[in-house]
Amino acid sequence: MYIITDQLKENGFSVNRLDQIIKRNNNKRQFNTLEYFCIYIIMENIGLIVENTSYNITAGNIVFLGPQKSIEFGKAKGQDTFIISFSSSFYERSIKDSLFLNSQLFFNYNSDIFIAPFSNIEEMRVVFMDRMENFRKKDKSLYLSAAHNAIERLILDAFLHIPTEEVKKDIKFDYLYCVNKFKVVLQRDYKTAKKVSHYAGELNVTPRKLTEMTEYVLGKSAKHVIIEKLISESKKMLSYTNYTISQIAFELGFSDEGNFTNFFKKHTQKNPSEMR
Missing domain, CATH: 2.60.120.10 (Jelly Rolls)
Known part of the structure; x- marks a missing residue:
């Protein structure tokens, strides 16, 4: 800060x-x-x-x-x-x-x-x-x-x-607390860690339990939350930076441009180049 x-x-x-x-x-x-x-x-x-x-x-x-x-x-x-x-x-x-x-x-x-x-x-x-x-x-x-x-x-x-x-009226506070902590850790680690097991370990819960909590609070699996975060950050970098697609792939922790392009196309039905 x-x-x-x-x-x-x-x-x-x-x-x-x-x-x-x-x-x-x-x-x-x-x-x-x-x-x-x-x-x-x-x-x-x-x-x-x-x-x-x-x-x-x-x-x-x-x-x-x-x-x-x-x-x-x-x-x-x-x-x-x-x-x-x-x-x-x-x-x-x-x-x-x-x-x-x-x-x-x-x-x-x-x-x-x-x-x-x-x-x-x-x-x-x-x-x-x-x-x-x-x-x-x-x-x-x-x-x-x-x-x-x-x-x-x-x-x-x-x-x-x-x-x-x-505003949930029947909220499970322990679930809400853990899911929001997951989102904070995801904000910190999304470039280097893309597996649910990493975040579950950080929160001292099992991957299955973390997904149970995200589905309750967010209506989606923990894996889906990670994918959404990566897609959101990808779109921001494609729209607001002058980085090449290869540079964006590197910044987001993908092994190469092809791996990143396949991931992006799978989850958006578009090539990264179409976002520019």
Whole structure:
């Protein structure tokens, strides 16, 4: 993400203006969320590139991102964009908290980000900068409690914008947790590991159990999830980079261009060259 601050290391939570983070990052605008959950409060129009997909975010929106996402911020000054970062250990205090973290907000199956509107820009500024700073100066325990409550408020407001049919009411929390952890590990390892057994081993479950969980949560097998990820990344590289097909094959961990082309054609019914 950037040089991890002592505050984030010690407390598992931090809130900063984007311009301050960029300055600390040697003026670079590229970051990675690493193991942290992130919420961006956008009070100025700004462009984002998340996992090679571009988004134009207008002022008055909140962006939710899960772990292991690569991000690049556009040329906005960053004085009116606030970055909240926190660990799962900081936020998870109850089953309800676990549901929030493992929801569509941070693990959106249709997009790498979830965007929700808010109505009062000035209120956001007061709550997340002025008020939080006052708590920080007064008492650490109060500050962390206020931070947890502020994050929960953002999440609850955003939940209103998740389609009702996408919110499971009979969710198995252990399945949801494991599937989302699988998606995080997949984001990290998809270029080098393409077998279900690798991810099952990382999660300390059997391949059969992992597929049982993905079918329950996502309606598809673990193998299908891996294939979808590879196809999605392939299409992004074919559309948004100048790499040759041979270079893309190498980047995605295929042994050669022919192997990659056969894989892509099998799952899309198109040759990679047709995507350019």
